[in-house]
Amino acid sequence: xxxxxxxxxxxxxxxxxxxxxxxxxxxxxxxxxxxxxxxxxxxxxxxxxxxxxxxxxxxxxxxxxxxxxxxxxxxxxxxxxxxxxxxxxxxxxxxxxxxxxxxxxxxxxxxxxxxxxxxxx
Amino acid sequence: xxxxxxxxxxxxxxxxxxxxxxxxxxxxxxxxxxxxxxxxxxxxxxxxxxxxxxxxxxxxxxxxxxxxxxxxxxxxxxxxxxxxxxxxxxxxxxxxxxxxxxxxxxxxx
Numbered sequence: 001x002x003x004x005x006x007x008x009x010x011x012x013x014x015x016x017x018x019x020x021x022x023x024x025x026x027x028x029x030x031x032x033x034x035x036x037x038x039x040x041x042x043x044x045x046x047x048x049x050x051x052x053x054x055x056x057x058x059x060x061x062x063x064x065x066x067x068x069x070x071x072x073x074x075x076x077x078x079x080x081x082x083x084x085x086x087x088x089x090x091x092x093x094x095x096x097x098x099x100x101x102x103x104x105x106x107x108x109x110x111x112x113x114x115x116x117x118x119x120x121x
Numbered sequence: 122x123x124x125x126x127x128x129x130x131x132x133x134x135x136x137x138x139x140x141x142x143x144x145x146x147x148x149x150x151x152x153x154x155x156x157x158x159x160x161x162x163x164x165x166x167x168x169x170x171x172x173x174x175x176x177x178x179x180x181x182x183x184x185x186x187x188x189x190x191x192x193x194x195x196x197x198x199x200x201x202x203x204x205x206x207x208x209x210x211x212x213x214x215x216x217x218x219x220x221x222x223x224x225x226x227x228x229x230x
Contacts, residue, residue: 035219037166045158045166045209045221059217095165099213105172106213107156111165 002026002110004096009115016086016119022079022096022112030054030074033099035108036081038092038117046092049081050099064090086119093117123147123212125222133230140197142225144210149190154213157186157195160224161206169208170195197227205229 008020020036036048049070050059058070069082079096093116097108124147134140144155152173158166168177170186173193183198197204210222 044224045160045211047211047217047219047221050217050219061218100171103153104175105153105156107168107171107211108158108166109168109171109177111167113165 002098004098004110004112006094006096006112006115009094009117011118011120012086013121014087014119017082017084018086018117020081020083020094020096020115020117024077024079024096024098027098029072029077033101034072034079035097035099036070036079037095037097037108037111038090039095039114040089040092043092048094051079083117086117088119091117091119122218123150123214123220125210125212125220127208127210127222127225129225130223131226131228133228134200135230136200136202138200140195140200140204140227142195142197142208142227144188144193144195144222146191146193146212150193150212150214152189154215155186155188155193156211156213158209158211159204159206160209166209200227202229 003025006022035050051070067085071080093114095114097111100109126145128143155173157170160166174186185196207224207226209224213219
């Protein structure tokens with residue numbers, strides 16, 4: 001059974017840093033792109049960042065470029081999101097998800113339960 | 122950036138009725154890059170449809186997707202009580218950002 005378990009969320013002051021983790025199980029982690037998606041309170045979904053299988057390709061939404069860094073450790077089946085210079089507008093539930101890139105479609109097929117990040121003084 | 126606009130914002134229907142949800146893209150989107158997700162309160166999104174019209178594993182056949190170009194539709198043929206939720210479309214095109222629509226809330230009338 002595919003499982004994704006996020007951790008690392010919490011309350012942080014504006015300008016502070018936080019590192020989110022996502023541990024994967026039930027599939028060969030190193031074979032898949034992975035992604036982070038966030039959801040601000042009572043808002044919709046926003047894609048944040050993607051990383052390819054070996055970590056050599058990384059993509060970010062403009063609003064987090066230069067502040068967030070996505071990374072992975074395939075030996076530990078883990079995905080990370082290092083968040084620096086946090087702003088109030090980064091407050092959200094952060095989900096990790098597995099990316100499927102197939103001829104038939106490109107989509108996020110498994111999601112974690114999410115971890116809440118609150119940026120407030 | 123491709124903007125996805127979903128309509129209506131809220132859809133009020135009764136169990137047993139048919140629901141039709143729309144997703145319109147600001148520019149043409151490959152059918153293979155259009156997906157639909159369902160989200161219930163306090164839960165993570167769940168993949169329903171990928172490639173515009175293919176049902177994900179375990180998704181009941183009352184859910185169907187259609188469309189091409191800039192106009193896509195999610196249809197629920199006969200609403201069950203567990204179908205009342207928020208639905209999002211998403212495009213995963215050839216380059217980021219991989220945007221979501223703002224969501225359609227399907228509520229019980």
